[in-house]
Amino acid sequence: MAVFALISAGGILLDDRTLLGVPIWSKPFKFAVSFVAYGLSLAWMLSLLPRGRRTAWWAGTVVTAASALEMALITLQVIRGRQSHFNQETAFDAAVFQVMGLTVAVLWLGALTIAVLLLRARFLDRATAWAVRLSSLIALAGAAVGFLMVRPTPGQLAATDPAIIGAHSVGVPDGGPALPVTGWASTGGDLRIAHFFGMHALQLLPLLLLALTALAPRFPRLADPRIRLRLVLTAAASYAAVFALLTWQALRGEPLLHPTPTTLTTAALLATTTVLATALSLRGPSPSPSPSHPAPEPAHPHPHPEAPTLTP
Incomplete structure (x- = not known):
């Protein structure tokens, strides 16, 4: 993904083409940077798992492969000067977008598997446990918003x-x-x-x-x-x-x-x-301040009287 980000950054600097009013390479650049952050976060979370590492490895591999294929298709359409998302203009464009939709669904299912593993795992620190669990669930919901975008708009429904x-x-x-x-x-x-x-x-x-x-x-x-x-x-x-x-x-x-x-x-x-x-x-209870002087030793409860001195 870092390679895709570098290529896209170069494209922004060297390619003056635009698509929908923005530089044509801006979309792959933003996707690549986002995937880098997403992948690093998932890798860190998977490293915390005490069990299920084999399943987690496969789920992570699926997410990585799906992300790479998604980036490759976006980059392909940029090279062709075509819109990648929602494009049904030609049979090839429609096929590319259908494959992209499939890769997103596979990626989401892989992330769901990882979220389930995190929910079932036992962590030593409860705050860490719930931070990774809840963040993964919210991220899943955020990814699912993408499925709302493929709905046709009223204008598209009215068009032939x-x-x-x-x-x-x-x-x-x-x-x-x-x-x-x-x-x-x-x-x-x-x-x-x-x-x-x-x-x-x-x-x-x-x-x-x-x-x-x-x-x-x-x-x-x-x-x-x-x-x-x-x-x-x-x-x-x-x-x-x-x-x-x-x-x-x-x-x-x-x-x-x-x-x-x-x-x-x-x-x-x-x-x-x-x-x-x-x-x-x-x-919560305020932290107890450490005493500046040691407490005096308690007096003996029953002191013995001094023994009388015997003189010959």
Whole structure:
């Protein structure tokens, strides 16, 4: 995947072609970088498994092979100057997209197998256990958003033999006004936002746990494994809620940066709930300060009187 990323970066610099208003090599570059992060995260999680390593190895191999084939097909279509996703213009384009859909389904099933292994595994640290379990489940949900994109839009349903079936955007055509860098639709909904946010839970939740562990020497309360566990559970629940909100917003055809009052109210309630849950998670007995002086030894409960001195 690193090789695909380098090739795509070179293509962005050397190839001035565009597709749907963006440099034609931007899609394979973003996919390659995302697959690198995804693969490294899965490899780390698989290294934590105490059992089922053989099954995990096969599942990881399937995910890797499916990812590589997906990247090869995207790159092939870029070289041909054709749209890779949703393209039904020719029989060859349709066949390429069908194979891509199959590889995504296989990749998702491989990731599901890994998530099941993580759910069944026993970890020494409960916070680590739930960070990897919940992040893998949220990432699965994020990947599943991609299946919503292959649905034909109302305009495509009304057309006769449309060349494109499916879209990233909701309420506006793909290739319209977009946010810088990401290319997400700026005048309508875009399912790629929730797709991106959900899949990268695989990196962000474990990174949060690593940050909590690193801060524990400076903040003794974080040294309590129960508090770290509660914070991880709170973060995962909030992350899942934000993912659901982004999906709902996109499906309603609402631009990310122009939310309706309903979306803003929901986001405010979510933020308030997260703050309160975080404060409750941090509650607990304060760490006992170490005494600066040793405690005096207790007096003997029944001191013996001094023995009388006998004189001859």
